[in-house]
Amino acid sequence: MFRLVLALSWLRLVSSSSWSALNDSLDGSLFSARPLALPCFSSFNNTPVHPDPSACALLQQNYSNATYKSSLYPNTMQPEWGTCMTTHSQCLLDYTDPTNPLAFLDASCDQGSISPYYIDVRSPQDVLTAFSFANATGIPLSIKNSGHDYKGRSNIPSSLALWTRNLNSMTYNASFVPEGCPSSQSYNTITTGAGNNFQDLYAFADQNNVTLIGGYAQTVGASGGWVMGGGHSVLSPVYGLGIDRVLQFLVVTPSGLTLTANSCQNTDLFWALRGGGGGTFGVVLESTHRVEGRLSMQVASLSMNATSTNMRAYYEILVNNSMQWASEGWGGHIVDSAINYVTPLLSLAEAQASMEPIASYVTSQGGSVVIETMDSWYDYFEKYVVPTQESVARLLAIGSRLMPQSVFISPTLSSQLVDLLLTFPLVYIPVVGPVLYNETAANETSATPAWRDSLWHVNTGLMWYFNTSTADVNANFGLVHNYTLAMTEIAPDSGAYLNEGDVYQSDHETAFWGDNYSELLSIKQKYDPWGLLDCWQCVGWKGHSNKDFECYFPSP
Numbered sequence: 160m161f162r163l164v165l166a167l168s169w170l171r172l173v174s175s176s177s178w179s180a181l182n183d184s185l186d187g188s189l190f191s192a193r194p195l196a197l198p199c200f201s202s203f204n205n206t207p208v209h210p211d212p213s214a215c216a217l218l219q220q221n222y223s224n225a226t227y228k229s230s231l232y233p234n235t236m237q238p239e240w241g242t243c244m245t246t247h248s249q250c251l252l253d254y255t256d257p258t259n260p261l262a263f264l265d266a267s268c269d270q271g272s273i274s275p276y277y278i279d280v281r282s283p284q285d286v287l288t289a290f291s292f293a294n295a296t297g298i299p300l301s302i303k304n305s306g307h308d309y310k311g312r313s314n315i316p317s318s319l320a321l322w323t324r325n326l327n328s329m330t331y332n333a334s335f336v337p338e339g340c341p342s343s344q345s346y347n348t349i350t351t352g353a354g355n356n357f358q359d360l361y362a363f364a365d366q367n368n369v370t371l372i373g374g375y376a377q378t379v380g381a382s383g384g385w386v387m388g389g390g391h392s393v394l395s396p397v398y399g400l401g402i403d404r405v406l407q408f409l410v411v412t413p414s415g416l417t418l419t420a421n422s423c424q425n426t427d428l429f430w431a432l433r434g435g436g437g438g439t440f441g442v443v444l445e446s447t448h449r450v451e452g453r454l455s456m457q458v459a460s461l462s463m464n465a466t467s468t469n470m471r472a473y474y475e476i477l478v479n480n481s482m483q484w485a486s487e488g489w490g491g492h493i494v495d496s497a498i499n500y501v502t503p504l505l506s507l508a509e510a511q512a513s514m515e516p517i518a519s520y521v522t523s524q525g526g527s528v529v530i531e532t533m534d535s536w537y538d539y540f541e542k543y544v545v546p547t548q549e550s551v552a553r554l555l556a557i558g559s560r561l562m563p564q565s566v567f568i569s570p571t572l573s574s575q576l577v578d579l580l581l582t583f584p585l586v587y588i589p590v591v592g593p594v595l596y597n598e599t600a601a602n603e604t605s606a607t608p609a610w611r612d613s614l615w616h617v618n619t620g621l622m623w624y625f626n627t628s629t630a631d632v633n634a635n636f637g638l639v640h641n642y643t644l645a646m647t648e649i650a651p652d653s654g655a656y657l658n659e660g661d662v663y664q665s666d667h668e669t670a671f672w673g674d675n676y677s678e679l680l681s682i683k684q685k686y687d688p689w690g691l692l693d694c695w696q697c698v699g700w701k702g703h704s705n706k707d708f709e710c711y712f713p714s715p
């Protein structure tokens with residue numbers, strides 16, 4: 160139900176009649192939004208309100224649940240991006256204990272960076288109407304799907320948001336021909352609406368006896384920032400990134416066009432969407448992806464207790480064996496002292512022999528080692544991914560760098576990498592570089608070319624709490640930025656993954672896109688001549704001084 164929320168003075172520049180007229184033109188699909196945690200508070204934007212105990216209890220029960228949150232517009236999987244960090248304007252519970260009354264008693268729930276209005280997008284016309292309204296009023300726009308965003312790009316304070324979560328069609332086609340292409344270009348595909356997440360798509364693919372190469376988290380959307388920013392998978396070493404596998408987009412551009420972009424029409428836009436990032440060239444309504452047949456794979460799942468004396472040898476084994484493992488198709492994740500790898504290229508006996516160096520060491524440390532065959536990707540996903548769904552309530556700053564093969568070949572650089580990993584507050588390494596995939600030419604996609612030579616995507620981060628001071632939150636981002644600089648010193652000629660990178664990435668145009676940036680900017684200006692779409696460190700970004708980004712701290 161549409162209700163006017165005029166708590167933010169910036170929005171008062173647009174009359175209530177204009178908002179009502181917008182709602183009428185959208186057939187009632189304009190909604191107001193308030194922070195998810197508001198039912199637990201007795202003050203909203205410093206105005207008394209009545210708490211809702213039952214709604215509060217439901218939220219507390221699901222505060223860390225991604226499936227629950229992704230179905231609701233106001234969610235941010237990284238809660239800090241629903242706040243205004245520079246002013247400590249927030250509406251947060253204690254993620255370590257959502258029932259902790261210290262978070263919400265005698266505290267105000269503030270709108271923060273949650274858009275007060277959003278359109279539940281169901282058609283191209285909804286998007287075109289939003290573009291027209293923004294052009295006429297100057298109201299900024301933001302785009303959100305499931306809310307998985309480590310850099311706050313899907314939230315802009317006081318913006319009109321476009322929510323694509325309910326575009327959820329799915330179609331399997333064993334002989335898909337991209338529009339405008341010759342019939343000889345036929346592919347085995349799944350076409351998905353922008354709102355579908357990977358958990359639903361993996362189930363749909365399995366029902367059709369095929370494998371969709373996609374992300375690890377269940378609730379990440381397949382058509383949004385994941386694929387447009389690059390899109391890594393634990394199967395990427397063999398089957399490529401998301402930008403290598405997407406064949407077609409249906410996109411509404413700020414210039415007022417609804418376009419099909421593929422290798423045969425609107426090819427410049429297709430190139431830009433394959434790595435240029437989401438939220439800047441247009442609003443993608445659906446995408447079509449190549450699929451593989453049903454895949455069996457070997458899984459290596461290992462974990463041990465980390466101590467001050469056993470982690471150096473652990474990292475040394477991982478670094479020293481990574482070139483061989485890459486040649487054998489292994490991809491996966493390293494999370495501190497736990498490893499989960501998969502490969503579709505080896506037999507079980509070959510996998511056991513391949514993993515022997517790290518398996519022996521983990522066993523010697525009293526750890527757990529499981530190496531087994533899974534008959535399908537969906538079986539693997541249900542056993543290893545779904546039960547370990549990541550908490551989405553932590554407050555977190557991350558930084559990352561793509562580590563090329565040259566680091567693993569050089570004894571000096573390998574040693575420096577191990578030394579650096581031992582200093583990190585947390586270690587998260589997706590082993591996802593498309594090292595064996597050679598079907599995509601170097602200039603065929605617009606993401607940084609550094610992806611093509613990378614073995615590891617090294618991440619670290621720092622967490623904080625609902626009551627951490629503004630100064631300390633700012634300091635955390637600064638420390639993570641310094642860790643990113645240290646990674647860059649090891650691999651200065653590499654790049655970074657824009658979807659999981661330092662919020663204050665230095666020279667972000669080069670880090671995220673390399674030599675592709677100037678062409679991306681030209682395409683951005685062609686399809687968004689008025690600059691209606693903008694987001695933090697995206698192509699065509701207006702810069703930190705723009706008032707839309709006042710909730711970001713000054714760069715370290």
